[in-house]
Amino acid sequence: MTLIEFRDVSYVHPGGAAALSGVSLAVESGETVAVVGENGAGKTTLVRHTNGLLRPTSGSVTVGGVDTRKTTAAALSRRVGVAFQNPDHQIFSESVESEVTFAMKNFGFDDALVSRRLDWALNFFGLEEYRRSSPLVLSGGEKKRLTLACILAWDPEVVVLDEPTVGQDALQKEKLAQILGMLRSAGKTVILVSHDVEFLWPIQPRLVVMSGGRVVADGEMATIMSDRGLLEGARVTQPQLLRTYAGLSRRPARPFLDVLGARDWVSGLRPREGEG
Amino acid sequence: MSARTSGPGRKTLASVERLSFRYPDSARAAVRDVTLEVGEGEVVLLAGPSGCGKSTLLRCINGLIPHMYHGEYQGRVVVGGLEVAKTPMSTLSENVGFLFQNPENQIFMFSVERDVAFGLQNLSVPREEMRTRVDEAMRLLGVSNLATRAPHELSDGQKQRTALAGVVAMRPRLVILDEPTSLLDPKTALEVAELIGRLNRELGITFIIVEHRLELLVPLAHRLVVMEGGSKVLDGAPEEVLSDPRVESYGVNVPPISRLYTSLARDGIRLPRNPSTPEELAQEINDL
Numbered sequence: 001m002t003l004i005e006f007r008d009v010s011y012v013h014p015g016g017a018a019a020l021s022g023v024s025l026a027v028e029s030g031e032t033v034a035v036v037g038e039n040g041a042g043k044t045t046l047v048r049h050t051n052g053l054l055r056p057t058s059g060s061v062t063v064g065g066v067d068t069r070k071t072t073a074a075a076l077s078r079r080v081g082v083a084f085q086n087p088d089h090q091i092f093s094e095s096v097e098s099e100v101t102f103a104m105k106n107f108g109f110d111d112a113l114v115s116r117r118l119d120w121a122l123n124f125f126g127l128e129e130y131r132r133s134s135p136l137v138l139s140g141g142e143k144k145r146l147t148l149a150c151i152l153a154w155d156p157e158v159v160v161l162d163e164p165t166v167g168q169d170a171l172q173k174e175k176l177a178q179i180l181g182m183l184r185s186a187g188k189t190v191i192l193v194s195h196d197v198e199f200l201w202p203i204q205p206r207l208v209v210m211s212g213g214r215v216v217a218d219g220e221m222a223t224i225m226s227d228r229g230l231l232e233g234a235r236v237t238q239p240q241l242l243r244t245y246a247g248l249s250r251r252p253a254r255p256f257l258d259v260l261g262a263r264d265w266v267s268g269l270r271p272r273e274g275e276g
Numbered sequence: 277m278s279a280r281t282s283g284p285g286r287k288t289l290a291s292v293e294r295l296s297f298r299y300p301d302s303a304r305a306a307v308r309d310v311t312l313e314v315g316e317g318e319v320v321l322l323a324g325p326s327g328c329g330k331s332t333l334l335r336c337i338n339g340l341i342p343h344m345y346h347g348e349y350q351g352r353v354v355v356g357g358l359e360v361a362k363t364p365m366s367t368l369s370e371n372v373g374f375l376f377q378n379p380e381n382q383i384f385m386f387s388v389e390r391d392v393a394f395g396l397q398n399l400s401v402p403r404e405e406m407r408t409r410v411d412e413a414m415r416l417l418g419v420s421n422l423a424t425r426a427p428h429e430l431s432d433g434q435k436q437r438t439a440l441a442g443v444v445a446m447r448p449r450l451v452i453l454d455e456p457t458s459l460l461d462p463k464t465a466l467e468v469a470e471l472i473g474r475l476n477r478e479l480g481i482t483f484i485i486v487e488h489r490l491e492l493l494v495p496l497a498h499r500l501v502v503m504e505g506g507s508k509v510l511d512g513a514p515e516e517v518l519s520d521p522r523v524e525s526y527g528v529n530v531p532p533i534s535r536l537y538t539s540l541a542r543d544g545i546r547l548p549r550n551p552s553t554p555e556e557l558a559q560e561i562n563d564l
Binding site: 038139266267 | 331455459460
């Protein structure tokens with residue numbers, strides 16, 4: 001079932017600069033889609049159309065069959081949760097706790113549910129110790145986690161994450177990968193905007209490549225990432241494991257998707273030391 | 277040992293001696309008993325989980341601590357022979373350049389040229405000299421053709437290069453970068469990383485860099501220092517530190533090729549060295 005559909009969408013900034021030109025894209029319910037491309041390619045503008053923050057200058061965007069121009073951003077945001085790239089654009093409450101509960105209270109969740117979801121979110125994202133602190137004391141990486149906690153707490157159908165790995169250490173990235181796995185198995189639709197090809201590679205999302213406000217490729221990540229000419233034009237780099245695969249003189253039919261897969265294949269090349 | 281490894285031949289440019297620092301409203305010290313020597317011409321990467329004290333340590337080296345942020349300060353930091361706590365910021369800034377994560381916080385003048393010149397104007401460098409240094413910095417960073425453009429017209433990569441040009445124009449001996457590539461697309465990030473490598477090789481500038489995306493910077497770094505809970509826990513050549521079994525538990529984003537190298541070693545397959553590029557790893561596997 002198509003959940004989000006862009007039909008020939010163009011968007012021109014109030015100043016006159018075109019940010020999207022003729023974008024058509026259908027996201028199915030339950031899909032994980034990653035949007036990549038150079039700075040200024042239109043990725044953020046694209047995802048801001050999913051929750052009605054921006055509305056197309058021409059063409060249309062529908063979410064669950066509803067045209068975003070015919071509904072309110074408030075109604076859309078119950079279905080689509082967007083975590084912005086810069087958490088400072090999103091965080092405004094006096095405490096971490098009230099930041100997380102704000103949207104849930106607005107949506108009219110009952111108190112018991114709000115408190116259960118709050119506990120879960122703070123605990124899961126390692127923010128429990130800051131419960132009553134001002135969000136302003138958090139580090140950049142912690143603020144970023146707070147924006148994720150806020151959105152996952154209200155459990156929207158579509159989760160949109162704009163550069164979620166920026167400033168995150170390996171432990172937090174691993175947690176984020178786990179969350180994506182959980183969301184996937186819960187049947188949620190996830191749209192990721194990310195420069196972090198190393199993070200995306202093992203997840204193997206459907207990949208949408210943008211350049212100059214247009215979608216220049218859309219499909220399987222492994223296939224697109226092997227097209228060096230395309231990547232060059234869109235200023236996207238290849239993940240390390242794929243570059244390693246490309247440099248091998250003998251190699252398996254499909255590239256390695258993760259370190260374990262690569263290790264197993266290389267291990268099969270020769271007997272282990274001490275066994276010969 | 278790789279050719280990049282810092283040898284005993286290097287002169288010390290910055291030294292941190294048994295440094296501890298606690299912010300006034302915090303229960304525990306952000307930096308605890310850290311000792312670190314940085315040699316002239318080294319590129320040192322600083323990694324560790326968020327909240328490990330990396331940014332606080334950077335502030336202690338560039339003088340923001342204790343000159344701007346007060347707190348409980350113990351130990352000594354010396355940069356280019358000057359003790360940071362006892363030297364005014366204006367003098368320190370002739371030796372140490374600092375670049376924020378987000379160039380928006382640093383670029384604010386009406387044109388690229390004015391922005392690059394800003395630091396020099398503050399030091400009252402003579403006009404002729406300023407012209408030469410600004411032109412040279414813009415050329416090195418590839419922003420000469422943007423000289424008269426307004427910063428808001430620039431792409432993110434151009435902004436980061438402009439900010440870096442402003443730092444280079446000061447001809448600092450040490451440049452401190454806090455996540456210089458985290459907001460950049462992969463290709464632009466790679467270009468900025470290559471530029472850092474060039475500034476290091478051609479001008480001999482020493483760098484201390486906090487960065488989570490290690491895969492970009494490991495190929496040009498001489499050392500990798502890992503912090504946790506305010507303390508320094510690992511310090512060595514990047515390939516050695518990345519082979520340390522504890523490194524992942526410290527939250528370091530170990531590049532996939534280094535993880536593959538380590539897990540092969542655990543499987544009994546020893547490759548000649550922990551590779552710094554995927555092509556190097558592929559060659560090592562081909563040679564098995």
